[in-house]
Amino acid sequence: MVHNNRVEPRTEIPAVKLPAALQSALWATRPDLLLARCRQRFGDTFTLRFAGLGDVLFVSAPEDVRAVFTAPPSVVLAGRGNAFLRAVVGRHSLLTLDGEAHVRQRKLLVPPFHGERIATYAKVIVEATERSLARWPREGAFETLREMQAITLEVIVRAVLGVEDPSERRRFEALFNDFAAIGNSAALLLPPLRVDLGPRSPWGRVLAVRARTDQALFRELDRRRALAASAPETEGARRDVLALLLSARDDQGQAMSDRELRDELVTLLLAGHETTATSLAWTMDLLSKHPEVLAKARDEVSRVVGRESPDASAIAKLPYLDGVVRESLRLRPVIPNVARIIEGELHVAGATLRTGAGVAPCAWLTHTRPENWPAPNAFDPERWTRDKIDPHAFYPFGGGARRCIGMAFALYEMKTILATVLAKRTFVAREGEGARVARRGITLTPSGDGRVTLTAPT
Ligand code: HEM
Numbered sequence: 001m002v003h004n005n006r007v008e009p010r011t012e013i014p015a016v017k018l019p020a021a022l023q024s025a026l027w028a029t030r031p032d033l034l035l036a037r038c039r040q041r042f043g044d045t046f047t048l049r050f051a052g053l054g055d056v057l058f059v060s061a062p063e064d065v066r067a068v069f070t071a072p073p074s075v076v077l078a079g080r081g082n083a084f085l086r087a088v089v090g091r092h093s094l095l096t097l098d099g100e101a102h103v104r105q106r107k108l109l110v111p112p113f114h115g116e117r118i119a120t121y122a123k124v125i126v127e128a129t130e131r132s133l134a135r136w137p138r139e140g141a142f143e144t145l146r147e148m149q150a151i152t153l154e155v156i157v158r159a160v161l162g163v164e165d166p167s168e169r170r171r172f173e174a175l176f177n178d179f180a181a182i183g184n185s186a187a188l189l190l191p192p193l194r195v196d197l198g199p200r201s202p203w204g205r206v207l208a209v210r211a212r213t214d215q216a217l218f219r220e221l222d223r224r225r226a227l228a229a230s231a232p233e234t235e236g237a238r239r240d241v242l243a244l245l246l247s248a249r250d251d252q253g254q255a256m257s258d259r260e261l262r263d264e265l266v267t268l269l270l271a272g273h274e275t276t277a278t279s280l281a282w283t284m285d286l287l288s289k290h291p292e293v294l295a296k297a298r299d300e301v302s303r304v305v306g307r308e309s310p311d312a313s314a315i316a317k318l319p320y321l322d323g324v325v326r327e328s329l330r331l332r333p334v335i336p337n338v339a340r341i342i343e344g345e346l347h348v349a350g351a352t353l354r355t356g357a358g359v360a361p362c363a364w365l366t367h368t369r370p371e372n373w374p375a376p377n378a379f380d381p382e383r384w385t386r387d388k389i390d391p392h393a394f395y396p397f398g399g400g401a402r403r404c405i406g407m408a409f410a411l412y413e414m415k416t417i418l419a420t421v422l423a424k425r426t427f428v429a430r431e432g433e434g435a436r437v438a439r440r441g442i443t444l445t446p447s448g449d450g451r452v453t454l455t456a457p458t
Contacts, residue, residue, distance in 0.1 A: 013057065013351050015047040024051040031336055031444065032437040035364055044365070045349040052191070056339065056358035057351060060365035062372060062392035064349040068361050069392070069400035071346055074099065078402040081339035081358065084191060088182055088210065089270060090263030094405070106405065108248040108256060109264060112241040113409045119312035120239045121159045125413055126309040128154035129420040139456045141430065143449035144284045148277040151417055153177060156273050160265065161220065162240025175216055176269055178209045183270055184441040217262050221246075241268070272406045275334055278443050279396075280414055281450030282332035283325060284421075288429040288452040290379045294422075297324050297381075301422045310419040318415060321422075323381030325414050329396040331379065334443040336364035338398040363395050364444075427452040 016023055016038060026034045027050065035058075038046045044061040059065060068076055079098035086096045094105050111117070128151045135150075136142060150173075157163050157172045187193040187203045194203045224246060228235040235243065245264065249255055256264070287294040300320045301310075337360040342353045353359055368376040372393040374383075383389075397404035404410070430453050435446035 013045055013047055013349070014042040015055070016049065020049040020051045023048055028439060030437075031439065032364070035336070035362065039365055044369070045351075054356075054358065056360050057349070057353060058337065058360050058362045058365070059349050060362045060369060061349070062366065062369075062390050065361040065366060065395065065399070066392045067348045068340060068346070068359055069395075071400070073102070073401040075342060075344050075346055076340035076359070076400070077343055078338070078340055080341040080343075084188065085270075087194065088188060088206070089267045090259070092257075092260040092263040093267040094264060095267055095271065102401075104250050105260070105264065106401075108245065108250060109268075110405050111248070112244045113405050115408075117239075118409050118412050121155070121409070121413070122310075122312050122315070122416060124158045125151075125155050125416045126420055128152075128158070129417045130309070133421065133424055136425065137454060139454050141451055142427070142454045143451050145277065145281040145445060145449040148280040148284075148417070148450075149177075149274070152273045152277040152280075152413070153180070155413060156269055158240070160241040160268050160272075162238055162242055163220075172216065175209075175213055176273070179213045179266065180270060180273055182206050182209060183274060183443075188441065213266065214262060217265055218258060221258050221261055268406070271404070272410070274440070274443055276406075276410050276413055278334045278440070278445045279325075279329060279332070279410070280417060281446055282334070283328040283414065283418065284427065284452055285429075285435050285446045285450050286328050286331065286379050287324065288427050291428065293324065293379060293381060294426065297321050297418075298422045298426065301419050305419055305423055307423050310416055310423070312412075315412060315415050315419065318419060319385055320381055321415055321418060322411075323384035325411060325418070326384050326394070327379055327381045330367045330373075330394055331377070332437075332444070332446075333363040333367060333396040334445070335396070335398075336444055337362040338395075338402070361395065361399070366393055366395070369393065425454060425457060427454045429453070 018026075023034075027048065038048070038058070039060075045057070045059050045064065047055050047057050049055050059068065077098045079096045079102060082095045085093070089095055092105065094102065094109055097105055131154070132147045132151045136147065153173050153176060154169070157169055157176060161172060163169045163172050182188060185202060185206055187206060195201070196204045196207055198204050199208050224235070224242065228246065242265070245256060245261060287297065297320055300318055304317050305314045339358055339360045342357045342359065343355055346353045346359065348359060366372070370376050372390055374387070392399070397407040397410075430448075430451050435448055435450060437444050438447040439445070
């Protein structure tokens with residue numbers, strides 16, 4: 001039984017016996033090895049104990065994942081699980097809210113990321129990719145992660161803030177690049193390190209970047225509100241996410257305050273930029289190691305898109321590339337698990353979790369569960385058109401009331417970037433051992449920044 005943030009030893013739920021500090025250290029440095037070892041020893045369900053956080057029940061069988069994702073949001077609290085992010089994203093962030101306040105913010109934030117809205121960002125995504133391709137070397141070793149980050153950063157700045165002026169765009173990119181790096185700060189994951197010992201200390205640097213970002217965002221909000229007052233028609237025609245958020249009203253007719261807007265903008269930046277870039281770096285890593293898959297994906301792109309820039313209708317006609325992206329998110333989910341803190345009681349995996357206990361559906365394990373995935377470690381894009389997939393066996397974007405609001409946008413962005421790249425460039429795996437799993441803050445990235453070897457353009 002689990003209560004008061006402790007999982008009582010039970011025969012059904014095994015617990016890792018190492019000291020909490022050692023478990024935390026392994027989790028921070030080699031989470032893939034720790035999870036593989038736990039699965040080998042304990043199977044689908046086990047408890048890890050983290051220093052300062054307590055016990056977390058890891059579940060990976062789809063029926064247990066379903067139990068967590070379909071439980072009432074008032075029982076499985078994600079905002080409390082993300083509380084460590086509050087110092088950066090703020091208390092109005094979708095990530096850190098629970099209850100009514102979360103429902104309100106989510107209703108305001110979801111519309112810009114749905115349906116035909118997404119297709120309006122195609123031009124921005126293709127332009128950012130082409131700008132990046134122009135910087136790639138002709139051939140030789142190439143770190144995919146850096147350029148994927150540059151592309152997704154430009155996409156966020158233009159699609160979310162709507163900043164088009166090149167020098168303004170570069171100013172925001174530089175600022176957001178520093179801000180996103182906060183996500184990798186040890187002080188973010190370990191609150192005891194949050195001591196401001198001046199601008200050169202780790203936490204002092206975080207506070208300085210946060211202050212600069214806030215200042216720039218509040219100034220931009222003032223500018224946009226002034227434009228909306230002086231030129232309502234021009235502003236009303238804008239398609240960026242900020243324009244929608246500025247005009248959004250909740251059920252009571254209330255607009256978002258500047259503080260709320262600031263918190264949601266940095267949330268979109270932190271949640272949407274690094275995750276998408278890292279997923280793309282993993283996709284290129286996997287493609288480089290599977291030349292037959294790469295050849296098929298290129299072939300599909302050249303048949304459907306040719307050497308033109310892909311538009312929204314072309315992206316919808318690439319089922320093999322869609323399988324490539326899903327297969328890569330299956331084998332390398334950049335966020336290996338999500339977390340919920342229990343309020344009340346939840347029955348899952350034969351245990352009763354009570355207030356304060358943590359539970360973590362673990363995509364990293366579910367995604368290669370042999371019972372759900374034939375040949376689980378094979379990179380097989382065709383399985384997505386051939387096999388019936390249990391929706392609770394695949395959740396790189398989390399699930400339930402907290403599922404990623406950027407999912408459709410991210411899938412579309414990944415396919416558009418890959419189609420643009422594959423139309424023009426090809427690459428092979430770097431020599432020697434393949435990339436291993438490295439940690440960067442909360443995401444799992446390919447070691448060596450996803451290095452591949454580019455071959456000369458044909
Ligand atoms: C491949 C790229 C991405 C991956 C793998 C990813 C993954 C995730 C995951 C695992 C969660 C937690 C879900 C849960 O707790 O059940 C999440 C939440 C979230 N994501 Fe994404 N994400 C991606 C891209 C994006 C993009 C592009 C945006 C927006 C620009 C975005 C915005 C958010 C937000 C706002 C939340 C919080 C949702 C809530 O708590 O209600 N993400 N994402």
